[in-house]
Amino acid sequence: MLATVIHAARDIRLDEVPDPVLAGGRDAIVRVVAACVCGSDLWPYRGITPTAEPHRIGHEFVGVVEAVGDEVDLVQVGDFVIAPFYVCDNTCVNCRNGVSTSCLHGSWWGGDDRFGGFADGAQGERVRVPLADGTLVVVPGPVADDEIPGLLTLADVMGTGHHAAVSAGVREGSTVAVVGDGAVGLCAVIAARRLGASTVIAMSRHRDRQDLAREFGATHIVADRGDLGVTAVREITGGIGADCVLECVGTKESMDQALRSARPGGMVGYVGVPNGGPELPVRRLFNTNVGVNGGVAPVRGYIEELLPDVRSGAISPGRVFDLELPLADVAEAYAAMDERRAIKVLLRP
Amino acid sequence: MLATVIHAARDIRLDEVPDPVLAGGRDAIVRVVAACVCGSDLWPYRGITPTAEPHRIGHEFVGVVEAVGDEVDLVQVGDFVIAPFYVCDNTCVNCRNGVSTSCLHGSWWGGDDRFGGFADGAQGERVRVPLADGTLVVVPGPVADDEIPGLLTLADVMGTGHHAAVSAGVREGSTVAVVGDGAVGLCAVIAARRLGASTVIAMSRHRDRQDLAREFGATHIVADRGDLGVTAVREITGGIGADCVLECVGTKESMDQALRSARPGGMVGYVGVPNGGPELPVRRLFNTNVGVNGGVAPVRGYIEELLPDVRSGAISPGRVFDLELPLADVAEAYAAMDERRAIKVLLRP
Numbered sequence: 001m002l003a004t005v006i007h008a009a010r011d012i013r014l015d016e017v018p019d020p021v022l023a024g025g026r027d028a029i030v031r032v033v034a035a036c037v038c039g040s041d042l043w044p045y046r047g048i049t050p051t052a053e054p055h056r057i058g059h060e061f062v063g064v065v066e067a068v069g070d071e072v073d074l075v076q077v078g079d080f081v082i083a084p085f086y087v088c089d090n091t092c093v094n095c096r097n098g099v100s101t102s103c104l105h106g107s108w109w110g111g112d113d114r115f116g117g118f119a120d121g122a123q124g125e126r127v128r129v130p131l132a133d134g135t136l137v138v139v140p141g142p143v144a145d146d147e148i149p150g151l152l153t154l155a156d157v158m159g160t161g162h163h164a165a166v167s168a169g170v171r172e173g174s175t176v177a178v179v180g181d182g183a184v185g186l187c188a189v190i191a192a193r194r195l196g197a198s199t200v201i202a203m204s205r206h207r208d209r210q211d212l213a214r215e216f217g218a219t220h221i222v223a224d225r226g227d228l229g230v231t232a233v234r235e236i237t238g239g240i241g242a243d244c245v246l247e248c249v250g251t252k253e254s255m256d257q258a259l260r261s262a263r264p265g266g267m268v269g270y271v272g273v274p275n276g277g278p279e280l281p282v283r284r285l286f287n288t289n290v291g292v293n294g295g296v297a298p299v300r301g302y303i304e305e306l307l308p309d310v311r312s313g314a315i316s317p318g319r320v321f322d323l324e325l326p327l328a329d330v331a332e333a334y335a336a337m338d339e340r341r342a343i344k345v346l347l348r349p
Numbered sequence: 350m351l352a353t354v355i356h357a358a359r360d361i362r363l364d365e366v367p368d369p370v371l372a373g374g375r376d377a378i379v380r381v382v383a384a385c386v387c388g389s390d391l392w393p394y395r396g397i398t399p400t401a402e403p404h405r406i407g408h409e410f411v412g413v414v415e416a417v418g419d420e421v422d423l424v425q426v427g428d429f430v431i432a433p434f435y436v437c438d439n440t441c442v443n444c445r446n447g448v449s450t451s452c453l454h455g456s457w458w459g460g461d462d463r464f465g466g467f468a469d470g471a472q473g474e475r476v477r478v479p480l481a482d483g484t485l486v487v488v489p490g491p492v493a494d495d496e497i498p499g500l501l502t503l504a505d506v507m508g509t510g511h512h513a514a515v516s517a518g519v520r521e522g523s524t525v526a527v528v529g530d531g532a533v534g535l536c537a538v539i540a541a542r543r544l545g546a547s548t549v550i551a552m553s554r555h556r557d558r559q560d561l562a563r564e565f566g567a568t569h570i571v572a573d574r575g576d577l578g579v580t581a582v583r584e585i586t587g588g589i590g591a592d593c594v595l596e597c598v599g600t601k602e603s604m605d606q607a608l609r610s611a612r613p614g615g616m617v618g619y620v621g622v623p624n625g626g627p628e629l630p631v632r633r634l635f636n637t638n639v640g641v642n643g644g645v646a647p648v649r650g651y652i653e654e655l656l657p658d659v660r661s662g663a664i665s666p667g668r669v670f671d672l673e674l675p676l677a678d679v680a681e682a683y684a685a686m687d688e689r690r691a692i693k694v695l696l697r698p
Contacts, residue, residue, distance in 0.1 A: 102613030264443050264451030279628030291642030295635040
């Protein structure tokens with residue numbers, strides 16, 4: 001079959017690779033209907049994370065089950081499924097605590113699983129899914145083609161934006177600032193409104209993303225950054241800063257912006273993968289009682305909660321996909337995201 | 350009058366100073382009935398925080414109101430009052446948000462207040478209290494002498510331990526580890542039990558403090574630190590770590606102990622004054638979804654909630670005072686705490 005392999009920085013290829021086969025009784029084989037490129041895929045693409053040797057890439061997909069092992073109970077051949085961006089059993093104590101990204105038996109796409117097998121990357125034609133009963137969520141059919149983008153966001157970005165909001169404690173009437181206007185930041189705007197925020201400030205300098213943030217429910221746009229950005233957020237929030245700040249980038253600058261945009265006693269929910277830091281300035285946090293909560297989003301546990309709102313159209317996170325390409329053009333998909341020509345690219349095998 | 354002045358590291362004196370007088374309509378003058386020495390007073394005592402010039406010290410006291418300005422409404426001459434370790438108006442937006450330590454008009458004992466006057470340190474015979482209506486909490490009389498230690502803990506350590514527990518989200522059934530066996534750590538044990546924790550692990554290497562922790566409701570004692578301490582906490586908590594960790598020291602080692610003792614998705618509530626760091630390791634927090642929340646404790650807002658339980662004897666935080674001295678012996682009070690001969694020293698003018 002064909003699957004995406006990163007060979008080196010800016011060297012993305014669709015290569016012929018072995019077809020996946022059931023390696024254990026708890027596996028499933030899923031034919032990929034749609035996959036996508038994640039902001040975090042750009043770290044190796046840009047060479048910020050080194051690529052020592054060629055490896056499979058991609059971790060967001062939806063598809064149709066083609067085969068299941070004899071210990072799989074909850075997933076059947078023919079089911080339309082959403083896979084979160086990681087593998088989990090959904091039954092261990094960490095999963096039960098809502099932290100399935102720390103599943104005691106989990107693993108990551110594109111790497112070896114805990115049982116010695118290889119878990120395919122998601123940007124390919126088929127994927128072997130370990131721990132299929134825990135990992136996959138069945139979407140009751142029929143699934144219309146125009147539902148695909150929205151469902152695909154539940155594999156990562158919509159659940160990750162939601163995790164930022166949940167981690168920051170967004171609730172009815174909260175004032176919220178969102179740092180980052182990528183797909184996760186835009187989904188965080190949706191999540192904040194969905195949880196009842198009365199004020200949602202999207203920090204964005206790009207007109208098209210500002211417009212989408214407004215459509216998603218942002219009440220204010222702040223284009224300034226640094227001191228001016230902090231001042232603008234304070235002006236909107238009665239002079240003190242936001243109750244909740246959702247950090248959806250992961251750089252030193254974005255985290256600093258987030259910490260300084262929170263009011264005394266406020267909470268920063270962060271989901272941007274911190275790339276080489278920054279370490280958090282504990283004394284400043286201490287003096288103002290600003291908390292920091294979040295991390296790699298346990299989206300598996302959010303899919304059931306968010307799915308009805310996606311299917312009913314109450315929220316439209318699928319709109320973050322502003323470019324759709326065939327899998328054959330995966331190299332162009334990376335380039336379009338790298339050059340910010342696209343917010344997020346959907347790939348169809 | 351007499352009041353405590355720190356002249357340099359390990360040079361604590363009871364000096365003759367001017368009597369305080371009402372400087373504004375919102376002031377009160379309080380005769381100190383009892384004051385105490387705080388763990389944070391030991392930073393300048395030990396020279397870790399430099400003392401550039403002699404200054405007044407102490408920030409915890411209870412006493413009786415001797416005079417009030419003509420704009421004071423809630424406090425009357427003769428009232429027995431508790432003062433938190435800072436000055437606040439209890440009405441600004443930050444106070445209303447429960448973060449009175451960030452009061453827009455507040456200040457600190459022993460320094461200049463926001464109106465240009467001097468706020469006495471608390472280890473003296475009398476104190477001028479700015480913003481008396483906001484700062485002081487009246488204890489309905491009569492107040493028995495044996496109530497004094499418990500009431501005095503509401504000025505700082507009991508409210509601070511409570512803040513650690515609240516910040517970490519302790520609730521019914523939580524597993525909790527407390528790092529630090531000083532007065533705040535011991536009060537954090539009380540607070541965790543009071544909020545319903547089912548497991549409370551006190552990390553302590555001192556037999557007398559272990560015993561007090563058990564009396565306060567600790568279900569387990571862990572004497573190990575570092576990797577062994579983390580392992581011991583995990584063994585007690587089903588292999589994963591504690592839901593909530595209360596960091597009550599403020600050193601790099603204690604924060605590291607706390608972060609590593611939390612389960613994935615757990616929360617560290619911290620109230621130990623971070624002395625020169627550490628910066629928090631964001632990537633490790635991200636990978637495990639461990640949050641960090643807390644800071645300088647807004648104890649003013651907790652006094653009304655905790656007072657009934659202190660007066661009824663439901664909780665006995667006053668037991669952290671294991672040495673009582675006359676104010677004249679304040680230098681010995683500092684030495685006893687510095688040398689760990691006492692957990693916390695109560696001073697009577």
